[in-house]
Amino acid sequence: MLFRLNHNSGVPVYIQLMEQVKHAVAIGALRPGDQLPTIRNLAGDLVINPNTVVRVYRELEHDKIIELKHGSGAFISESAAERRQEIRKGQKVVQSAMEKLKSLGLGEEEIRRLVENELASLHGESEDSYE
Amino acid sequence: MSDFVVEMNNVRKSFRKTEALCGLNLQVPAGSIYGLLGRNGAGKTTAIKLLMGMLKADSGDARVFGLPVADTAEGIEIRRRIGFVAEEKELYPYMTVDQMIRFTRPFFQKWRKDLEQRYLKMFDLPSDRKIPKLSKGMRSKLMLLLALCRGAELLILDEPMEGLDPSANEDVLRELVDLAAAEGTTIFFSSHQIADVEQIADRVSIIDHGVSLLADRLDAMKDRYQRIQIVFPDGVPSSIQWVDGVEQLRQDGRMVSILAGRNQEAILAQGRSFPGASVESFPLTLKEIFLGHVGSH
Numbered sequence: 001m002l003f004r005l006n007h008n009s010g011v012p013v014y015i016q017l018m019e020q021v022k023h024a025v026a027i028g029a030l031r032p033g034d035q036l037p038t039i040r041n042l043a044g045d046l047v048i049n050p051n052t053v054v055r056v057y058r059e060l061e062h063d064k065i066i067e068l069k070h071g072s073g074a075f076i077s078e079s080a081a082e083r084r085q086e087i088r089k090g091q092k093v094v095q096s097a098m099e100k101l102k103s104l105g106l107g108e109e110e111i112r113r114l115v116e117n118e119l120a121s122l123h124g125e126s127e128d129s130y131e
Numbered sequence: 132m133s134d135f136v137v138e139m140n141n142v143r144k145s146f147r148k149t150e151a152l153c154g155l156n157l158q159v160p161a162g163s164i165y166g167l168l169g170r171n172g173a174g175k176t177t178a179i180k181l182l183m184g185m186l187k188a189d190s191g192d193a194r195v196f197g198l199p200v201a202d203t204a205e206g207i208e209i210r211r212r213i214g215f216v217a218e219e220k221e222l223y224p225y226m227t228v229d230q231m232i233r234f235t236r237p238f239f240q241k242w243r244k245d246l247e248q249r250y251l252k253m254f255d256l257p258s259d260r261k262i263p264k265l266s267k268g269m270r271s272k273l274m275l276l277l278a279l280c281r282g283a284e285l286l287i288l289d290e291p292m293e294g295l296d297p298s299a300n301e302d303v304l305r306e307l308v309d310l311a312a313a314e315g316t317t318i319f320f321s322s323h324q325i326a327d328v329e330q331i332a333d334r335v336s337i338i339d340h341g342v343s344l345l346a347d348r349l350d351a352m353k354d355r356y357q358r359i360q361i362v363f364p365d366g367v368p369s370s371i372q373w374v375d376g377v378e379q380l381r382q383d384g385r386m387v388s389i390l391a392g393r394n395q396e397a398i399l400a401q402g403r404s405f406p407g408a409s410v411e412s413f414p415l416t417l418k419e420i421f422l423g424h425v426g427s428h
Contacts, residue, residue, distance in 0.1 A: 007326065007329055007330055009416075010413065010414030011353070012349070012350045012354060039312060040313055043312045044305055044308060044309050047304050047305045047330060048331065049164050049311070049331050049332065050311050051164075051333040120411065
């Protein structure tokens with residue numbers, strides 16, 4: 001299986017798994033029509049709570065990444081790949097930002113810290129907007 | 132009929148002058164894997180023994196499958212539907228592994244012969260060895276086999292992974308996950324191993340001194356709790372009135388480290404309002420949330 005979880009990171013497992021499915025779609029490892037494992041199989045493979053898998057599949061369905069077909073399982077949706085365009089554009093933005101950061105003389109670890117910091121505050125803000 | 136398979140409302144239990152449970156509340160929904168965390172003496176085993184009818188509460192209401200555990204007749208009905216692993220891994224000392232299994236099997240109509248064969252093989256149990264000659268890990272495995280093969284709707288497991296090596300530990304976690312996924316079995320277990328709870332539980336209760344300090348979905352707990360670190364390059368201002376939500380605050384030189392249980396955005400904003408302060412926030416592991424609530428020794 002292509003999913004790997006880190007139980008020591010503090011990031012909820014459902015978020016890690018959702019992100020990994022989205023990433024797999026973005027890089028083309030999972031394509032529209034591909035079938036995801038059953039809840040039982042994925043929970044068993046990763047040794048995680050089946051309700052966590054249920055939640056991941058439900059939220060991915062809500063985000064239109066997958067379609068849940070009753071009785072036959074979860075499939076990557078046709079619309080999921082639309083994001084690939086945006087991801088590619090995003091990748092270019094990140095690449096040019098990296099060039100600029102490097103030209104300022106910042107090292108890899110310094111850049112990583114800056115990015116993680118920005119992501120952390122972004123995460124907090126987006127969470128807030130749900131309330 | 133409530134949706135909770137296990138329910139405790141304001142349950143109290145004392146032994147002589149020691150109060151083991153001081154108004155414990157617990158609600159275990161059907162189909163969940165529910166982890167009970169606490170230090171030694173927090174009241175985990177007392178709570179479990181009450182549910183199994185091995186102890187009687189002084190006051191309060193304890194129910195399993197909606198039935199009062201204090202009622203003797205209901206108690207028998209309840210226990211037929213539960214698979215149980217006790218903290219003391221004691222079994223009949225004069226029996227061998229095989230005899231113990233053959234002795235237990237006829238008591239349970241729904242006994243799962245398929246699982247029995249599977250676990251015997253997986254756990255590599257020596258069928259003709261007498262129980263006192265089994266190691267602690269093997270005794271745990273045998274008790275798990277006896278509990279998991281009953282075809283029970285509810286598993287109540289008190290430190291079930293005690294003495295298991297890492298690979299057997301992972302096997303047991305996987306089997307528990309599979310029972311929950313395939314059969315909808317509700318699993319209520321206590322453990323010192325926070326990592327085990329963090330890996331398979333969807334709901335967690337942290338208990339200390341006989342009360343529940345925190346009970347929620349594990350996801351929700353992790354979403355809610357954060358560590359916020361604020362560095363004041365010119366030293367920490369002497370009188371900060373922190374906004375609500377700061378559950379624990381530690382100052383170390385120029386840095387303030389906060390355990391935030393809610394209101395994170397307001398705390399972060401307050402930190403950023405100081406010129407020059409650098410503010411970071413980190414997700415917390417279950418272990419950090421646990422230690423934040425009960426403290427370390």
